[in-house]
Amino acid sequence: MAKYSLVVPAYNEEKSLPLFYEAVVPLMESLGEEFEMIFVNDGSRDGTKEILRGLAGRDKRVKVCNFSRNFGQQAAFLCGFSEATGDAVIAMDADLQDPPEVALLMIEKWKEGYDVVHGKRRRREGETVFKRATASLFYRFMRKATSLDMPADVGDFKLYDRKVVDAVLSLGEHDRLLRAQAVWVGFRQTTVEFDRPERVAGETHYTLKKMVKLAESGVFPNSDFPLKLPLKLGLGLLGLSLACFVVFIVLVCCGVYFGGLTAWLFPALGTAAGLLLFCHGLSNIYLSMIYSEVQNRPKYIVEDKFNL
Numbered sequence: 001m002a003k004y005s006l007v008v009p010a011y012n013e014e015k016s017l018p019l020f021y022e023a024v025v026p027l028m029e030s031l032g033e034e035f036e037m038i039f040v041n042d043g044s045r046d047g048t049k050e051i052l053r054g055l056a057g058r059d060k061r062v063k064v065c066n067f068s069r070n071f072g073q074q075a076a077f078l079c080g081f082s083e084a085t086g087d088a089v090i091a092m093d094a095d096l097q098d099p100p101e102v103a104l105l106m107i108e109k110w111k112e113g114y115d116v117v118h119g120k121r122r123r124r125e126g127e128t129v130f131k132r133a134t135a136s137l138f139y140r141f142m143r144k145a146t147s148l149d150m151p152a153d154v155g156d157f158k159l160y161d162r163k164v165v166d167a168v169l170s171l172g173e174h175d176r177l178l179r180a181q182a183v184w185v186g187f188r189q190t191t192v193e194f195d196r197p198e199r200v201a202g203e204t205h206y207t208l209k210k211m212v213k214l215a216e217s218g219v220f221p222n223s224d225f226p227l228k229l230p231l232k233l234g235l236g237l238l239g240l241s242l243a244c245f246v247v248f249i250v251l252v253c254c255g256v257y258f259g260g261l262t263a264w265l266f267p268a269l270g271t272a273a274g275l276l277l278f279c280h281g282l283s284n285i286y287l288s289m290i291y292s293e294v295q296n297r298p299k300y301i302v303e304d305k306f307n308l
């Protein structure tokens with residue numbers, strides 16, 4: 001019999017939490033297996049802590065971590081992961097935007113042998129056009145800028161097998177986007193689709209500033225594309241300027257009248273700027289290597305072994 005851990009970050013969710021508890025418990029109980037719910041109170045300033053104290057008092061399956069201040073949803077998930085004791089861990093939001101019945105579908109997929117089950121948003125109710133557009137752009141940019149095969153429209157609502165949780169926790173990075181790391185670690189991955197409903201109560205805590213920070217944590221630790229950009233631009237500019245010089249020289253040699261001194265300024269400036277960019281790009285290669293050393297990710301993750 002398997003044990004499941006639900007990991008639920010909660011920031012000012014006093015209204016959602018009782019509804020979350022009432023919706024999730026009967027569904028999880030219907031499995032007839034063991035489960036725990038780990039709530040991480042991310043420095044809430046409303047009655048979240050008291051609500052969670054009450055739930056934990058009457059249900060020993062409810063476990064609560066209270067942060068000393070608001071550290072963010074990613075930190076809250078991480079804390080929950082390190083406390084979770086289940087064979088499978090399900091990360092979900094407290095506002096019932098991640099429907100609990102989809103968690104049961106994820107468990108079915110896990111029982112089929114998948115190690116990571118991503119919740120893929122088919123439709124998103126009650127979200128502004130701006131939020132949908134920026135989210136869609138983010139997923140597409142992530143796929144382009146990083147080498148990760150991240151499925152589009154997938155958030156943090158996921159099931160992780162125990163070995164995936166351990167692999168993710170073994171990455172010691174401070175700045176992390178779990179949905180990217182869940183892909184990076186490998187193993188057997190699949191998705192289940194769902195329509196994302198509106199928040200059950202309260203309002204989103206994701207300001208534009210927090211979304212930009214999230215995007216940064218997704219792109220920069222997983223891509224050296226921005227660091228390699230000056231090298232590529234420098235080489236391009238150098239090539240263009242040198243080609244320009246060649247064309248000008250040929251034109252002058254052929255006796256075709258050409259330009260005056262100012263015409264030669266473009267390739268001259270282009271060569272200088274190209275050289276500078278190129279040198280800057282070269283030092284960025286070292287920066288990229290140092291960053292990778294500091295990240296200190298494992299060079300590989302072993303899934304299992306035979307005869308060893």
Ligand code: UDP
Pocket residue numbers: 008009010011012013042070071072073076092093094095097203204205206
């Ligand atoms: N959350 C958190 N810390 C934060 C912001 C959000 O723990 O600083 C929690 C929040 O309580 C919810 C989940 O993360 O359970 C998702 O947040 P929210 O619903 O505000 O984001 P959205 O669904 O609008 O993207």
Ligand code: MG
Pocket residue numbers: 093095097199204
């Ligand atoms: Mg939400």
